[in-house]
Amino acid sequence: MYKSGILLVIAVLVMFSCSQENKTNVAKSTNDATIIGKLQYPYEFKYEGNPLSRMHSATDPDVQVWDSVVWMYCSQDRNLDSTKHKHHYDAMDGYHAFSSSDMVNWTDHGEIMHSSDVSWAWEKGGFLWAPGSARKDGKYYLYYPIKDKEDKWRIGVAIGDSPKGPFKDSGRPIEGLGGIDPKIFIDDDGEAYIYNNPGVVAKLKPNMIELAEEVRKIEYASEEIMQDDTLKFLEGAFMHKKDSVYYFSYTNWKNKTNQGYYAVANNPYGPFEWKGAMAPRPQGAQDHHSIIEFKGQWYYFYHIAVSEFPKYKESQGRIACYDKLFFNEDGSIKMVEHSY
Secondary structure, eight states, X not given: OHHHHHHHHHHHHHHHHHHHHTOOOOOSOTTOOHHHHHOOSSEEEEOOSSSSOOSSOBEEEXXXXXXXXXXXXXXXXXXXXXXXXXXXXXXXXXXXXXXXXXXXXXXXXXXXXXXXXXXXXXXXXXXXXXXXXXXXXXXXXXXEEEXXXXXXXXXXXXXXXXXXXXXXXXXXXXXXXXXXXXXXXXXXXXXXXXXXXXXXXXXXXXXXXXXXXXXXXXXXXXXXXXXXXXXXOOEEEEEEEETTEEEEEEEOTTXXXXXXXXXXXXXXXXXXXXXXXEEEOOTTSOOOOEEEEETTEEEEXXXXXXXXXXXXXXXXXXXXXXXXXXXXXXXXXXXXXXXX
16 A cells, blocks of 8 residues: 555656646747647647648748758737737737758647847847748757837847757847848858848948948849839749859739749849849738748748638638748759649
């Protein structure tokens, strides 16, 4: 009887310890879908075709390859709180980090940043839109657009020692830069550049949290194209490099047929030669893409709106997808074929 009592106590202690270790990391927003509160992070899942993550919104994918691991940073659509926000985009909040070493087995590391982590941000929260990311000298940087206390869009930076966080805000926005959709490109010589709406670029200082120069407007096409409402840059600046060619790409969400466009140059500033469309309009959403090379294959990440996919009814908002990207022999990009 005595031994049985001891064993019972030990069993209870073990169960309590395990429950603490596997405690659910619930996102900070009270507007999450019910399914999010049931997840335990890190949450592991397999890619079963698009959309990639089917448990919660994973919007505006910013994707990197570090040490043979794919890292995807996503914003999240939230349900509108009419006491704080006018539009459901205003309620966007809480970045998640995903990783995979084979593009099949994925890990959702949970929420790595929230608007409440930014002391200088709008006090009602939300407005944590499309992120950017970078790694330099052993540090990881998360760039985010958010509204400040004066209701102005600013770009902030959070820093971590690991790609999965935790990330700590630098304490202030980047001076000389506003707008949204920051994208970081680090060239082969180690110089870092930030691309941002409304179609501008600037070199960053080595500390990665300050501009090294004033922003420059990007000349990515002829004046005729840059004035065309259905062809010009509207959002989602992106830069990648292949065979010494710099590919500047962007989204035009007003075009009902194609929304991903690109131009090429021999340097990160341009001027660029406009090449036209590379991706069609995603179902129910705007194209907001990232482009990576992983194990010899190029990939195009974007998002779709799951509201039009009833079988994913437990999800909400937009959600990340990816498809293979191919180049022609002359370096031009073949039109992406969506699969979902």
